[in-house]
Amino acid sequence: MKITYIATYPPRECGIGTFTNNLFKSMLRQNEQHEQTNEGFVVALNDNELTYKYPEEVKVTIRQDHQEDYLKAVKYINLSGADVCILQHEFGIFGGQSGVYILPLLHRLEIPLIVTLHTILKTPSYNEKAVLKEICKMACKIVVMSHKAIEFLTTIYDVPKEKIALIEHGVPDIHFSPEKSKKEFKLEKKKVLLTFGFIGRSKGIETVIKALPEVVKKYPEVIYIVLGKTHPNVLRHSGEEYRIFLLRLVKNLHLENHVVFLNEFIDEQDLFKYLYACDIYITPYLNEAQITSGTLSYAVGVGAAVLSTPYWHAAELLAHGRGKLFQFNDSDDLANTLTELLDKPEEQVKLKNKAAEYGRNITWPKTGEKYVALAEKIVKDERPVPAKKETEPDLLILPPFSLAHINRLTDDTGIIQHAKFGIPNLKEGYCLDDNSRALLMVLMAYKQMKDMRALELSPIYLSYIHYMQNADGTFRNFLSFNRNFLDEIGSEDSFGRTIWALGYLLANAPNDAYYQTGKLIFFNAAPNFESLKSIRGIANTMIGICYYLRSNPSDDSMTERLRNLANVLIKHYTENQSPGWNWFESLLAYDNGILPLALLHSAKILNDDKVTQTAIDSMNFLTQHTLKDNYLSVIGNEKWYKKEGERSLFAQQPIDAMAMVLMYHEAYFVTKDKDFLNKLYTSFLWFLGENDLRMSLYDFETKGCCDGFERYGVNRNQGAESSLAYLISHLTVLQAYEEFHKSDLRLV
Template sequence: MKISFIATYPPRQCGIGTFTKDLFSSVIGRGGNGTIHQGIVIAVDDNSQRYDYPEEVIMSIRQEEQADYLKAADLINISGVDICILEHEFGIFGGQNGIYILPLLYRLEVPFLVTLHTVLRNPSYNERAVLTEICKLANSIVVMSQTAVEMLTEEYEISAKKIVKIEHGVPDIHFDQLWAKKEFRLSSKKVLLTFGFIGRNKGIETALKALPEVIDKYPELVYIVLGKTHPHVIRHSGEEYRVYLAGQVQKLGIEKHVIFLNEFISQSELFKYLSAADIYITPYTNEAQITSGALSYAIGAGTAVISTPYWHAKELLANDRGRLFPFQDVWALRDILLDLLDNPEEMRVLRSNAFAYGREITWPKIGEKYIQLSAEIVAVQPDVKERKPQVLNPLTLPPFQLDHVLRLTDDTGIIQHAKYGIPNLKEGYCLDDNARALLMVLMAYKRNKHPLALKLSPTYLSYINYMQNEDGAFRNFLSFNRSFLDEVGSEDAFGRAIWSLGYLLGNAPNDAYYQTGREIFFDAVPNFGRLRSVRGIANTIVGVCYYLKSNPADEEMTRVLRDLSDKLITEFDRHQEPDWAWFEPILAYDNGFLPLALLHAAEFIKDEKVARIGLESMDFLADITLQNGYLSIVGNEEWYKQNGDQSVFAQQPLDALAMVLMFHQAFRLTKNQAYVSRLYTCFMWFLGENDLRISLYDFETKGCCDGLESYGVNRNQGAESTLAYLISHLTVLEAFEEVTKM
C-alpha cells in the first residue's frame, strides 16, 4: 500500500510535524505478512518560510497560496497512492480557518482519512463549516480521545460509524532515571518538568507561584521549562510571555530553582529529560485541548504527571495514571506536589501505571492501527472516485425561510448591507435590492401563497415608486434618514427595476399592485431606448418579456424588445472571435444575465439568430465556469479579460443567481433536461459546491454570505447575496415542478 501524508513536517518546528514524522516512520516499510508499505509527504510551509525537507517530501505547499493546494491534489492523483492521511489543525492550513485545504480534498481521486488534532466545543461559524466539510469528505475520522468522539457526534452531528479512536503515539524510548539524572548533572535534585511550545495558554505562571513553599521543604528542587516560544506567539507578541515568566521568577525569589531552556530538541534528548523528571506538570489554563502530544510523551516515558483537567488530561490520567488540579489553582498544585514528594511510593505507583499504559501506545502499535484502518478503507473504495452529476432533488435543500429578509426590512425598504447577520443602517437602501426583493416575494407568493411574502411586497413596491423621477428614470440610493443620495441611478439599477416590475405585471397578487406596477413601468418606458449598458439592457429585456407573457398582443412593446435585443446582438457581433463568443472583451459581473436576456427574447422574436447567440454565449460562459464539475464564478478582483487569466476571487452570489436563471430559461426554451442538471449544479455553489468547498448559506441566520474571498467566506450577509440565494432557491423548486410535469 502506498500512502500520502498531508501535514506539516520536520525540519519545520511544529508539534503536528513531529506527529506526522513519527506516524510516517511507524507505517512505512515492512508490515505484517511481509508486505511493504510506501509513502510520500506533502508538507505545508509556514508563510514565507521554506525548509530543507527529507526525500519523502515530494512537494511543499506555501500556506497562503491557494494554487499550491490544487497542484498538490493533482500531484497526489497521479502519484499512484492508495490513500491519503491528512493531519488537521486549524492553524496550519491557509485561508480563513484553514479553508484552503477543502479544494484539495475535493479534488482527490483517492480515499482519505483525517486525524483531528483539535475539536472545538464552541467553534466559530467558519471553524464549524470547515471541520464539518472535512468530516463529510473523509472516509474515516481519527481522534485521540473519547471526548472528541462525543463532541463530533453531539456538537457536529457526525456519524459515530465514521469515527475511530486511535491514541496519540509515543516513541518507544526509555532511559533509566538515575542514569538520565546523572547525564544532566541532576542526581541530587528533585526535578519538575514542563515542555512544549511556550504561550500564555500553558499556564506556567501557576506552577511558578506554587513553588516557594515546596522549595522551602525541598530546597534541592529544580523546575525545568523546556521549549521554544510558539512561532505564532513570536510573530504577534514576540517574547513577551517569556519575559513575563522571568519577571515572576525574580519576584518570587526562586531564580536558583527554575531553568528556562529555549530549545526545540530531538526526541531522544526529550525522553532523557522526561526520564530524569520526578514529576511532569501541564498547568494549561483551560479545558479546550482535545489532544496533547506533550502529555502523551510524559505518560509514555513513565513520568508521574500532575495536570489541570483539560479534556485529554482527564482521560489520559484516569485510573491512577496521574493527578489533576483545578485550573489556575496555585494552592491545589502546591498541595499535590508536596503530597507526592512526601510519599515516594505514591509517586512510584503513578510512574508504574503511566509506563504500563505507555507501552500500549508506542508508535509501532499506533502505526499498525493506522495501517489496518487504511487497508479497510482501500478495500471498499473504487480505484478512482467518480464525480456523479448533480441530480435535482428539492428534498436536499434547506427549508425556504425569510427570516433574514424580514430582519433587513423596515417600513422604508430592505437595508442593502449587513454586518454579519445584523442590518448595517449606515449604508441605507438601494433600488437594486428592493427590486430584487419585490421579485423574490412575488415568486414566493406565486409558489405557495406565502403570507409573509404578501405582507412585504408593498414595502418594496412603494420604494421603487418613491425612487422614480418625473421623467421615468430612477434614483438608486437612499440614506437611512430617507435622504436621496443620487439624482439618477445606474442603468443596471434601472434594468433591475424593470425586471421586477415586468414580473409583477404578469404575477400581481391583486389589482392594486398591478395598477401601481403598470403605472411605474410605463412611466419608465421612454427611457428604454436611451440604454447603453449591456447589463441594463439585458435586465430590461427580461422585464419586457415578463410583461409580454401576459400581454402578448402588445406589438409596440414587441418592437421595443426587438430594438433592445438588436443592441445586445450588435455588441456580440462586434466582440466575438473564434475563441471568444461574448458581448464584451471581458467577463465581468452578472455575466449570465446577457445570454439569459436573449433566451427570454427568443420566446417572442421569431429570429433564429436571437436564440443561437443566446445559446452560443451561454455555452461559452458555461465552458469557462463549469469546467471542473461545479460552478467557479469569474471573480471581480480582476475579472477575466480576453486573452488573460480568470480571476478566482471575489466570487459574488449575484453571478450564481444569473447562472441559475440562465439555465432555467434555456430549459424552458429547449426542453433539454441537461440544462436543469446544470441549473442545480450552479445553485449548489451557495451550499458548498464551489472553489472553497464551503457553504455561503448560513443555516443559523437564514441569510447568505456576501461572497468567496481569497481568505475564505465574506461573512457579511447583505440583501443582494441573500436575495440572490432565495431567488435561486425558488427557481430550483420551479424547475423541479416543470421537469416532473414533462
C-alpha cells in the same frame, strides 16, 4: 500500499509535524513485518513564506496562504499512484478563513481520505464549524485521540459515530535509565519537576512557579525545568513577552536557583532523556479546551508521575490512577499536591507504574499498526468510485486580486472614468456610474478580504456620490476634471447603479459613519424610485433595495416599492414574450443579465412564484443565446440582437460579462443548483480568454481590464467601467468558490 500525508513536517518546528514524522515512519516500519511493502510521501505546509530543507520523503510543499499551491498539490497526489491520503488537521496550519483553503484540495482528491483531528472546538465559530463539517463529510474515516473528541464530533458536528476511529496519540518507543539520565544532566541530587512543549500564555506555567515557594521550603532540592521555545505564532505577535513575564516572576519570588528555562526545540532522543530524568511531570494548562495533548501522551508513555489541570485530554488520560489532577490556575492546590506526592515516594511509584503499563500500548509502532489496518480496510472495502465532479473555479489561472489600476485611476475627487491604455484620461473627468461601481467593488473587497486599501478608497467614492446628489434626490452623472458639473440630471441607469451601491453599503457598512451617510443619500433618493422608466434603471434600483431589505426586513413600505418595481419588469416581460423569445424587450441589448438578476434578488424577499419563474425563464433564454461551446459569447453592442434578426458579435463589453457572473451567482442561491456555479465560472473566463476572440481582456502588467472587443480586436483602453466589472466579477468568483466548498454557509 502507497500513502500520502498532508501536514506540517520537520524541520519545521511544529508538534503536528513531529506527529506526522512519527506516523510516517511507524506506518512504513510496521509493514516490514508483512510480505507487502508500504511506501509513501509527504505534502508539507510552509508558514509565512518560510522555506525548509525537507527530507526526501517531502515531494510537494504548500505555502499556507497561496490557494494555487493547494490545487497544484492535489493534481500531484492524483497522478502519484497513491492509494490513500492521511490529512493532519489543525485550523492554524491551513490558509484562508478558518483554514478554508484545504477544502478545494480535498474536493478534488480522487483517493480515499483519512483525517486526524488535532483540535475539535466545543464552541466553534460559524465558519470553523462549517469547514470542519465539510472535511468530515469528505473523509472516509476520522481519527481522534480521546472519547471526548468522539462526543464533540457526534453532538456538535453531526458526524456519524461509525465514521470515527479512536487511535490514541503515539509515543516514541525510546527508553533510557532514569538514573543515567539524571547523572548526564547533573541532576542526581535534585527532585526534578518538568514541563515541555511550546510556550504561550495558555500553558499556565506561572501556576507552577507560584506554587514553588511553599514546596522549596520543605524540599529545597526541587528544581523546575521549563523545556521549550515560545510558540512561533506567539513570537510573531507578542515576541518574548510571556517568557519575560515568567523570568520576572521567578526573580520576584527568589526562585532563580529552582527554575530553569531551556529555550530549545530539542530532538526526541534528548527530550526523552529529560522525561526519564524527571520525578514529576506537570501540565498546568489554564482551561479545559484541549482535546489532545502530545506532551501529556509522551509523559504517560514513558511512565512519568504526572500532575495536570483537568483539561479534557488530561481528565481522560490520567483516569484510573495514571496521574493526579489539580484545579486550574490554583497554585495552592498544586503546592499541596506536589508536597503530598514528594512526601510519599511510594505514591509516585504507583503513578509511574500505572502510567508505564498504559504507555506500553500507545507506542508509535502499535499506533502505526492501527493506522495501517485502518488504511488497508478503507482501500480494500471503502474505496469510492470517482464520481463526476461539478466544474468549479480553478484558482490556478486566476490572477491575484489587485487594486493597482484602481489606485491609478483614483484621485481625491473620485475615479476617472476613462483611460488611454493603462493611463488615466483626465480629459474625460468622472461619472456617477463608475464611482458607484467603485464603491460597490471596494465594499465587497473589504468584506471578503479585509483589504485595508479598499477601506481607504470607499469614502472617496461615497463622497462623490453625495456631491452629485441634487436637492430632489436625483443625481448628476458627469463631472469634469476641474470639478464642473456637466449635466443637470444623469441617466436612470446611473441612478439605479448608485442605489445598488448604496443598498449594498447599508447591508455591509464597515462603520457607522459610512452607514449613516449612505442611509441619508439612499432615502433622499427613494421618492424617485417609482418614477423610473428605464428597465435597467429599475433593475439596478431593485438590487439596491434588496440589499437594504436584507438588513431591514421589517420595512414594509420599501418592500412594497420593490414589489411595484418587480411588477413593472414582469409587465415588460409579458408584453414582449412570444414563442422562442422569453425576454423583456424586443431585442437583447446591453447589461442583459441585470434584468433576471434583479428578479432573482427580489424572489427571495417577495416569495412570489411569478417573480421567480420570470427570472428563471428569462435567464435560461439569455443562457441559450450567450453560452455556447462552453464559453460566454456576449451580445455585441454594434447592432445588438433584435428579435428575428441576427445577433451582433462585436463591441462585446465587460459589464455584460459581469452581469452574467452576478446573475448565475444569485441563481445558485435561489435554486441551490450547482450547475449555476459552473456557468458563473465559465462566464468569468470571458475576461481571461475564453471568448469569441480567444484573447484575454485582463492586462497582467497594469492589473486593469481592457474595454472590450471590436472587429479589429481588443480595445486596449482600460477605463474604470471595464476594470471594475472585472474586479467585481473576480470577487464574485472567489465568493462562489468558497460557497462551493462550504455549501452550508450562506454568503451574502
